[in-house]
Amino acid sequence: MIDSKKYLVAFLITAAIFITAILASNNLNNKKLDSFRAIENRVALDILSSETQFALLEETSCKEIGPGFLSKELGSLGERLSYAESQTGFNDADIEHLKQSYFLLEIKDYLLMKRLTEKCGFKPIFILYFYANEKDACEECDKMGYVLTALRDKYPDLRVYSFDYNLSQLEALKTLVSIYKIKPNLPALVINGETMYGFRSVEELEKAVPALTKLKTRVELLNATTSTSN
């Protein structure tokens, strides 16, 4: 009495929509991972290039080291990583791997910056930030993350290195934690060699570290570029 073919057709179409959605999503997510890896490669290359340049400079002076010496794309890589982490649909193992290599790049960048400071007397401001993704391990990490993003937006020259405290497979990260004797009392910040625990607002950080306010803000930097180009 009823035409069951119609149900079959409707079912097949619906199933096809689902399958297409799954395939399309996988495909797009893979593309995202590819774009992520491409940036990662560029950052790695930047660091390698800076290291090489630095090695060459041991014999000469510091003059030639310009403001673009350190990699610019590390921040964008971090944003992409945290976005990917917040989405479902990415492979956990992929993310874990990306995180490890991102943290390693951060440490390398950090070391390079330190050596630059020693050799050439630069005084870059940097923040080491230790967080945890689990809500019970760190209640205020979400808030802290917003503050650091805002701070980096305000002062583009500020270098923020963020690390997942609980990613213990990474030996280099373990070493970093033990050098600074970071306790699992998160969020933890290291600014100018000083360790702080707990949430700090933008204003509190600026007050605690006056050197921060000496950095050029984005607005000042923008004005500077417009006036030079004129």
Added chain:
Amino acid sequence: MLVVQTYLLYGSLFVSLFFEVFLLITYLEVRGEIRREDEMLKKDLTHFPTVSVIVPVLNEEKTLLGTVDSLLALDYPKDKLRFILVDDGSRDNTWEVMNKFKDHPQFSIYKKENGGKHTAVNFALERVYTDLVGCLDADSFVTESALKKIIPYFDDATVMAVTPSIKVHKPDNFLQYIQKTEYSWSIFLRRMLSSLGALYVTPGPFSIFRTRVFRELGNYREAHMTEDMEMAMRMQKHHYKIVNAHGAHVYTVTPNTLKGLVKQRARWSYGFLNNAFDYRSLFFNRKYGHFGMFIMPIATLSTFTSFILVSNVLRNGVTRMLEAFTRYRAIGFSGDFSLPSFDWYFLNTGTLSIIVLTAMGLTLFILYLSMKLAEGKFKISKALFYYLFLYAFLTPLWLSKALFDMAFRRKVSWR
């Protein structure tokens, strides 16, 4: 728990999408049929069966005259058309208003003790001797041609009842605009259900029956305050054919407050679920075709799946708001004005969002078809806009109320 939630969500999406696809396939099948009906309706009527229209009235002194005026304006021979007004124990001036018609040849007026809408209609049904009988709530208005567009469907001797297309009378706030779009959607849905032989409601405003239906199957019952659903289900159970005349338009006054709307819809949902439960023997019963095998089960299921879908939308909204709040507590409003440059990387490309987008696309397409069928044209209006953005947030209000009433067997009230 998270896994269960995910499965429920995907399952609900599958069910909704399946239903939309099914409706569209049905539409492709019946397009020709709709065109033939439109042609048939252009011809003049040759045969005018006698018709009675029952108007049950309760405290409706304000809208009653409008309703009666619309009935008097019906394009139909006067000697074939009779009106029965029943005052179901009103406490306002309804009876005085009704008395204006006591000497009118087409009218019979009665007053009885309050007993609920179904008792008023049944009271009148005992006094009906015409071929056909219909009902019109005293907050609804028929268009001039409504009856003429219904009558030709009775040329098919197997048709036992014909339902009209119901539209919103003079919408003027956003709730009524939402309902306007929703009613267009219902007009489309009912037309599709009609072709599937699966109408599960013969709406109070101007559904016309062969009088013998009541003689053979009995009068209206209390039926969990939704006697018009029970009647249709009872007819389906006895294989009495119900069809929809999409060209016959009736306007009805819709709730203009949230409270009123939630109350009405909770009553409908509660009534549907309870009546469906009473007629559960029809479910998955091959004898009842599309009605038993698919429409009744999916209409029941969709009460729950839409609940799951909507609560998911709400949960996402709440999560977003909490995030925004955390951000606000951390850095105030600063940084909000520097929009990030567009980068496709940050577009959500999860499976779920692709499926949801597809389902929304299909919904829009069905709305387009609905408005073409209901209004004759598709227009991007505020009614459409309100419906798309706000309807989803309203449904949980009455669905949860209906499910709550169902669980605790609380009595729902009419007004």
